[in-house]
Amino acid sequence: MHSVLGAQILVGFISGSQGAYFDITFSEEELLRRAKESLRSMFPKKNFEIVAWKGTRWLSDPYSRGSYSFENGASTLEDRLELFRPIDHRIYFAGEATHPVHYGTVHGALISGEQAAAAVHNRYCCHRDLIPSTPWNR
Numbered sequence: 060m061h062s063v064l065g066a067q068i069l070v071g072f073i074s075g076s077q078g079a080y081f082d083i084t085f086s087e088e089e090l091l092r093r094a095k096e097s098l099r100s101m102f103p104k105k106n107f108e109i110v111a112w113k114g115t116r117w118l119s120d121p122y123s124r125g126s127y128s129f130e131n132g133a134s135t136l137e138d139r140l141e142l143f144r145p146i147d148h149r150i151y152f153a154g155e156a157t158h159p160v161h162y163g164t165v166h167g168a169l170i171s172g173e174q175a176a177a178a179v180h181n182r183y184c185c186h187r188d189l190i191p192s193t194p195w196n197r
């Protein structure tokens with residue numbers, strides 16, 4: 060995080076099913092032990108002094124219930140398009156998981172929300188195409 064915060068902070072990500080497993084299985088101490096083990100294997104000649112640390116558990120957090128979708132090796136682009144497909148033109152879906160390219164990101168969630176809103180507008184409002192007024196459409 061040095062280039063962003065100017066501080067000696069390391070951030071590690073564990074995603075997918077392994078992230079879910081870590082979230083519900085390991086104690087804080089075990090997470091720290093494993094993080095140190097990873098650092099030692101990456102930088103065997105360096106000595107690290109960890110002065111503070113924080114582990115997050117997005118899956119266990121009742122206000123989040125997860126973080127973002129991931130490719131499990133068997134999922135396809137069509138699966139994401141299927142998630143985006145409205146039901147009977149009554150229920151529309153958006154969110155990072157529905158975007159075929161920018162899944163797992165804020166901009167994927169934003170673009171898919173804009174596309175869903177435009178689809179609703181185009182079907183139920185003025186019966187003319189809406190070109191969303193967003194920075195990337197100007």
Ligand SMILES: Cc1cc2nc3c(=O)[nH]c(=O)nc-3n(C[C@H](O)[C@H](O)[C@H](O)COP(=O)(O)OP(=O)(O)OC[C@H]3O[C@@H](n4cnc5c(N)ncnc54)[C@H](O)[C@@H]3O)c2cc1C
Nearest residue numbers: 117122123124125126127153154155156163164165166168
């Ligand atoms: C640690 C971390 C760092 C990240 N860093 C970046 C980054 O640098 N850049 C970037 O582009 N993206 C980043 N992301 C990803 C980004 O945050 C997500 O892709 C984005 O927030 C997804 O938005 P969304 O609206 O699709 O879903 P969410 O923001 O996850 O919204 C889903 C909402 O649905 C609610 N919900 C879940 N289940 C239910 C239910 N059964 N009933 C009612 N509500 C429910 C949840 O509480 C949540 O409020 C990061 C994510 C994490 C966790």
